[in-house]
Amino acid sequence: MPAKGKHRRPKSSPLTRNIAVAGTGGAVLVLPVLGATTAAAAPAGTPAKPAAASTTYVVAAGDSLAKIAREHSLSGGWKKLYADNRSTLGDSPKMIHPGLKLTLGENAPAQRADRSERPDTLTAEPAAAPAKKTYTDDLDGWIRESLDVLAQHGIPGTYEGIHRNIMRESSGNPQITNDWDSNAAAGTPSKGLLQVIDPTFAAYHVPGTSTDSFDPVANITAACNYAADRYGSIDNVNGPY
Structure with a gap:
């Protein structure tokens, strides 16, 4: 008779619960019991390839x-x-x-991109065009604008040389016309700030300026172009020219 408390069947271990024991003439074979409870889990499917980021x-x-x-x-x-x-x-x-x-990218949405996109752009935004230079509508502004036009065309001249000759020729009046000298008598009166006759204005007109000889900037630039051709620069003119 077994000792008290030894008659109960030992609790099965999880590692031996599905093992069958077979006797073969004294030898013991340990065989696994095949079944759904011991089948290996199916391998997980291959994860989907993530879509390319846009x-x-x-x-x-x-x-x-x-x-x-x-x-x-x-x-x-x-x-x-x-x-x-x-x-x-x-x-x-x-x-x-x-x-x-x-x-x-592969996920590119067919929609208009707005101006608040993330700062991961591949190129910089185009730079804004510089503001156009402005000039005052007076003698100082006309001379300064003329100097910028002259510089673009490589025509010499300084503020002082232009101002000095304007004050002698017209006292700063862009609409004045000389109707008494020999040019006037010949039918080609001197006009404008630097008293330019029409044939001279037409021959020395600077591209990009008005074709009106009374226009202050056009008058100054044409006169400076003529003076540069005849005297080297308007700065070298100190009397009638």
Whole structure:
């Protein structure tokens, strides 16, 4: 008779619960019991490849859809890039222009990119054009604007030389006409700030200025151009010329 308390069956271990024991003439074989409870779990499926992230690109001067697609190795080339940005480009891929924002990548949404995109653009925004220089509508402003035009054309002259000759010729009146000297008698009166006759004005007119000889800037620049040809510079003129 077994000792008290030893008659209960020992609790099975999780490691031996599904093991069968078979006797074979004194030898013991330990065989695994095959079943659903011991089947190995099926391998997890291969995770889906994440979609490529999209990137914002700001069109620069000289860009084309083909060039952008080529430089960024875009799948599908320029046609895919156009399709992804159809609502931005409209009905023609030729509508691309500097400053336009395009979305690159497999997830490119077909919608217009707004101006608040993340700062991960591939090119900088085009710089704003410098403000056009302004001048006062008086003698000082006319001389300063004329000096800038003269500088663009390589015509010599200084503020002092121009101002000195204007005060002698017209006292600063851009509408004055000399109707008494020999030029007037010949039918070609001297006109404007620097008293230029029409043939001289036409011959020495500076491109980009008015064709009206009474226009202050046009009158000054034509006279300075003439003086540079005859005397080397308006600065060298100290009397009638």
